[in-house]
Amino acid sequence: MADETMLEVQGPEGTRSVRISHPDRVVFPEPGITKLDLARYIDAVAEPFLKANGDRPISLQRFRETIDGEQFFSKNPPRGAPAYIRDVMVVYPSARSHPQLVLDEPASAIWAVQMGTVVFHPWPSRAENSDNPDQLRIDLDPQPGTDFDDAVPAAIQLRAVLAEAGMDAFVKTSGNRGLHVFAPIRPEHEFLDVRHAVIAAARELERRMPDAVTTAWWKEERGRKVFVDFNQANRDRTMAGAYSPRALPHASVSCPVTWDELESVDPRSFTVLTVPDRIAQVGDPWSDFDEKPASIDVLLSWWQRDLENGLGELPFPPDYPKMPGEPPRVQPSKKVAGNWDEHGNRIDVD
Template identity: 70%
Template sequence: MAKEEARLTVSSPGGDREVRISSPGRVLWPQLGLTKLDLARYIVDVGDAFLAANGDRPVTLQRFGGDVDGEQFFSKNPPRGAPDYVRSVTVVYPSGRSHPQLVIDEIAAAVWAVQMNTVVFHPWASRSGNPDNPDQLRIDLDPQPGTGFEDAIPAARELRSVLAEAGLEAFLKTSGNRGLHVYCPIEPSREFLEVRHAVIAAARELERRMPDKVTTAWWKEERGERIFVDFNQANRDRTIAGAYSPRALPGATVSCPVRWEELDQVTPKDFTIVTVPKRLQDTGDPWAGMHKKPGTIDVLLGWWERDLAAGLGELPFPPDFPKMPGEPMRVQPSRARNQE
């Protein structure tokens, strides 16, 4: 018995490509009955905006063996059998180890990734030609228990003001879940650790202005019911779902760029693989032209140095990172007190 398959015709710079989709009827989002073929068609429908946001970057693929409620894994190196229009670039991980990662140069490559059971695309903050120096400063506003999307909105607006004072233009997207992601285009002249320090400086300034609403506390027991500014997403090999990437959540939501003026009228559930293609057709891409006028992190690094002089030092790194210079002990505060 022949296996079920479908073929999608995808435009590419060299002409149309025909991408095979095996098991097109496999349901990925059971609550909505949305299938692998629905996802592949979505990627084609949002192709230009998706490629502008995620193309020419090392990308990690979040892949699923069944539906989004099932087993998953993260694929950093290109899956076997990649077609000749899918390339890779060698990147250096925090351990110092080097390895190739997939790069999407055309939308057919993203459709092929869907064929390889990818649901979520996680692009690096740097380009393939200069993977060590980010061209995006990214700040993840993560609501903690007791808070939600509506609490992230005022934090995002104040963060926009903070970044503007530092000479940066902020762009916004939903996380696809409860949070908000704020991006600034920057000149790719600084490496990841410096960009992390710039993010910490902005986060601390935001925390000063909204101490009851925002926190930079790495340990969950210290965060309370506040919005956590996740500075560790700025590290090398740390990624968040890309713009227009679907999320592996029951509602098939998408991490969707939004305009600042519409922030009070939207919710994350408004943006799904069903609704976003029409939104793009009707209103265009809020991130179009994002990188026309990149800024620098010089002012933020000045704030970082100011805070160092005031006694505010390095913050904890993720547990899988090597011990970093100036980093505090990686011990949960309550455990550290119990050991005294």
């Protein structure tokens, strides 16, 4: 077993030699995919992968051994990173600023694999304008009792909703049971506005598919429906990027698909072993993603309409500071109404 190998990687600055230590270490035990196999996968899909995920702050989901072992997230460049690894200063929900990794070329993504990365989580904003997303992202998450086939009609209807708001929507498999619907937007608004645009679209989708879709944050209220996870639109909340592997036994990939093929695809067929051939045969369904960025003003007008009709803010992630207008952060079945005021603030009761 070799202790290391060098992978010759083509890029904008010419060929770089990227060291892969322990290349024969198995990362995905079920299909026997090794660390070197994973590096070669990223090299094979580098062009569409970087088009989707490059030039963005990115978090790396890293594993010390196999996907069944210890894992952790890495955001800033570690000591000893190659000179071609870039970072950018970003602001987190706590208001702290910190440098975050940015991938600019194939060698940087393969270096991330060398560091144990399996899943790549890009921000919805560009590195030089990280406070203003240029992607609107909606995560369709099937709840227990539902599956991928239930997410498909929700995604198709969501596409129609976004089209009414003047947006071109793109879709990809999550790599698991769900779907991710993205739309390119102009980077004119900060994260809270984009979150509100997502909530407006989610509520409109829920109105049209009340028996199939839910925006209920608390699991006990969701039922057997597809949850529209609006909190993925928050600052420092990310999902697996396009063409990113997922840490699942069959080495699935979060794979862009066309709307025409959506109803017939099997998400389990998109893996580290199959996606390079798919791209070679059918190309990248997201190749024109950035051509028509849209305004979110229509969605924000829907948000304002819903506010005027009594639909307010929705819960934020639990690690966020308490946000203006946010409802109580307590499980509905455990809420005692007398302990909360009309603004969702807890009242101290003697």
